[in-house]
Amino acid sequence: MLSIADLLIHPPLQNLVYPQFSEVGLHVWVLRLDAMHAILSGNKWLKLAPWLDTASAQQSVGIVAHGGPWSNFLHATAYACQQVGLAFTALVQAPPHTSTATLADIVAWGGQLVFEPAFNAQRQQHWGQWAAQNGHLYIPMGGDGPEGVQGVAKAFNNWPHLQNFSQVWCALGTGTTCLGIAASKLAFGQLVGVNVGLNQRHYLSLLATMAQQYPHRQFKILDHPNLGRFGKMPAYLPPLMNNWAETHHLHTDAVYTAKAFYLLQQMAEAGSFEAGTRLLLIHTGGLQGNRSLPPGSLSYSWPAS
Numbered sequence: 001m002l003s004i005a006d007l008l009i010h011p012p013l014q015n016l017v018y019p020q021f022s023e024v025g026l027h028v029w030v031l032r033l034d035a036m037h038a039i040l041s042g043n044k045w046l047k048l049a050p051w052l053d054t055a056s057a058q059q060s061v062g063i064v065a066h067g068g069p070w071s072n073f074l075h076a077t078a079y080a081c082q083q084v085g086l087a088f089t090a091l092v093q094a095p096p097h098t099s100t101a102t103l104a105d106i107v108a109w110g111g112q113l114v115f116e117p118a119f120n121a122q123r124q125q126h127w128g129q130w131a132a133q134n135g136h137l138y139i140p141m142g143g144d145g146p147e148g149v150q151g152v153a154k155a156f157n158n159w160p161h162l163q164n165f166s167q168v169w170c171a172l173g174t175g176t177t178c179l180g181i182a183a184s185k186l187a188f189g190q191l192v193g194v195n196v197g198l199n200q201r202h203y204l205s206l207l208a209t210m211a212q213q214y215p216h217r218q219f220k221i222l223d224h225p226n227l228g229r230f231g232k233m234p235a236y237l238p239p240l241m242n243n244w245a246e247t248h249h250l251h252t253d254a255v256y257t258a259k260a261f262y263l264l265q266q267m268a269e270a271g272s273f274e275a276g277t278r279l280l281l282i283h284t285g286g287l288q289g290n291r292s293l294p295p296g297s298l299s300y301s302w303p304a305s
């Protein structure tokens with residue numbers, strides 16, 4: 001059974017050696033959150049753990065959460081619920097009868113799918129009420145909110161092997177993981193969120209929240225025109241992903257981590273880093289989502305064989 005103690009596992013820190021980095025005096029380490037657990041990969045477990053504590057404190061019988069048909073969050077939540085013996089209702093933002101490998105896993109772990117193609121504030125309110133009346137806990141999008149932020153902060157506070165970084169990089173979804181790193185006691189120079197193609201309004205509000213709540217942190221968001229829209233994979237990406245897997249045993253996901261890694265390489269090649277920069281790139285996991293790619297795109301599969 002899972003417990004909060006699982007947060008205490010130190011994720012491996014991989015020193016990433018590339019000529020493009022060493023030539024400009026850039027030192028890169030990857031924090032392999034993807035390697036913490038075979039199924040519950042990445043940042044989702046960090047965000048989820050405090051919600052499970054809340055569910056336990058409230059003696060909830062189940063959890064309700066919403067996400068897309070390939071959602072890493074729904075996937076992780078379904079697995080965690082099965083492990084701790086909670087019911088799980090997945091509100092899937094997709095047309096009825098949509099079938100994906102992610103949804104198949106959720107069903108196999110005992111989760112119930114409810115298709116909500118037009119999920120909005122009103123439907124969220126409806127399900128919030130339903131959850132309250134039925135002894136369930138409703139978790140907002142992606143494990144957002146103070147619980148998610150605190151879960152990430154707590155994990156980073158338990159990893160004293162992370163020291164002396166000039167920059168910490170993390171791909172942005174809701175921004176909860178970045179906020180959690182900002183909220184942690186970790187000392188570092190600059191916090192960098194990689195914009196993997198979500199809308200600008202979202203990022204302006206994240207910048208405002210960061211400045212208001214964590215004014216002692218230097219936070220910036222980086223964009224690159226080649227990264228494409230959120231969830232869309234540019235054609236140049238799969239060959240690069242295959243190359244990183246081959247040369248560095250680094251499996252990335254097409255939505256978040258591959259784009260962050262690509263941007264890092266582009267900036268290193270453009271000479272954007274001062275010599276001596278020590279950079280920590282957070283591998284936030286998400287590898288199960290690669291199953292949405294056309295078969296044969298990648299030389300590696302999930303779960304790793």
Ligand SMILES: *Cc1c(COP(=O)(O)O)cnc(C)c1O
Pocket residue numbers: 042043072073142171172173174175176177178253256257284285286287
């Ligand atoms: C969800 C997710 C993110 C984004 O995390 P947020 O806390 O929502 O910003 C980044 N990478 C991967 C692989 C994810 O699944």
